[in-house]
Amino acid sequence: MERASRAFNVKAFMYNSVVIELVSNNVSDINKQLTDTKRQAPKLFENQATILDFSKLEATTDMPSLETFKTMLGNNGFSLIGIHAPPTQIESENRNNAVKLHVFNQLIKKQAATQKTQPKTAHQAYIHCGPVRSGQQIVKKHQDVIIFGNVSPGSEVLSGGHIIVHGALNGKAFAGINGNEMSEIISMPSRPELISIASRYLKAPSRTQTTNQYVRFTLCSDNIVIEQII
Numbered sequence: 001m002e003r004a005s006r007a008f009n010v011k012a013f014m015y016n017s018v019v020i021e022l023v024s025n026n027v028s029d030i031n032k033q034l035t036d037t038k039r040q041a042p043k044l045f046e047n048q049a050t051i052l053d054f055s056k057l058e059a060t061t062d063m064p065s066l067e068t069f070k071t072m073l074g075n076n077g078f079s080l081i082g083i084h085a086p087p088t089q090i091e092s093e094n095r096n097n098a099v100k101l102h103v104f105n106q107l108i109k110k111q112a113a114t115q116k117t118q119p120k121t122a123h124q125a126y127i128h129c130g131p132v133r134s135g136q137q138i139v140k141k142h143q144d145v146i147i148f149g150n151v152s153p154g155s156e157v158l159s160g161g162h163i164i165v166h167g168a169l170n171g172k173a174f175a176g177i178n179g180n181e182m183s184e185i186i187s188m189p190s191r192p193e194l195i196s197i198a199s200r201y202l203k204a205p206s207r208t209q210t211t212n213q214y215v216r217f218t219l220c221s222d223n224i225v226i227e228q229i230i
Contacts, residue, residue, distance in 0.1 A: 008023055009021040020052055022056060023056050023057070025064060034072055034073065040196070041158060041196075049079050050079060053083075054090065061089075063090065065090075065093060066101075081102065128148070132149065136155045137155065137156045138158065144164070145159040146164045151187075154171060155172070156171060157171065159175050160177055163183075163184075164186045165190075168187070172193050173217075175217075181197070182219075184197070187214065188214060198219060200219060200222060201224075202224040213228040213229070
């Protein structure tokens with residue numbers, strides 16, 4: 001089985017579902033990335049309705065069983081509700097199961113339409129006044145998050161839109177958790193433990209040297225980039 005640096009991509013789909021787009025059929029790689037993904041945002045992916053997308057995989061006889069995928073996902077808190085573009089083996093297993101998974105035939109078209117409408121959807125921002133302390137988690141799936149205070153190491157801020165921190169960002173920040181790639185993270189110079197935008201990750205980026213400028217994290221060509229804006 002071919003090994004890859006990334007075993008799958010996580011994408012938003014419909015209201016409260018995610019798509020796991022497989023780019024590797026290596027069980028070890030998939031399981032490790034599932035574990036890492038769940039550890040980085042445990043509450044975000046708790047009992048998360050999930051669709052498994054096989055469309056990026058080449059045809060092979062060395063494919064894990066559908067039951068293996070179900071077990072890996074279930075052990076990491078993901079709830080498998082459907083499949084897309086299943087290879088012959090997976091399709092046959094699903095057909096013979098007593099409880100069949102739904103097969104999504106037009107997953108890509110629906111997903112694209114969802115992503116196009118997301119930036120146009122406006123929601124009142126959630127405002128948090130005061131520090132976000134270690135062990136604290138703020139989760140707002142359908143709002144921007146504005147924080148007047150420091151975000152401490154060991155804390156997490158998750159937003160479906162933008163995250164703006166008028167203070168030091170030293171914890172973890174997850175913007176665009178519904179797949180909105182236009183989301184941004186803005187903070188005073190700091191050393192975040194983890195930055196994520198639309199399921200792309202940047203671990204422990206270096207602290208900027210300037211102390212009087214704000215820093216913006218954006219997504220560009222599937223990579224998170226950093227720039228000073230003030």
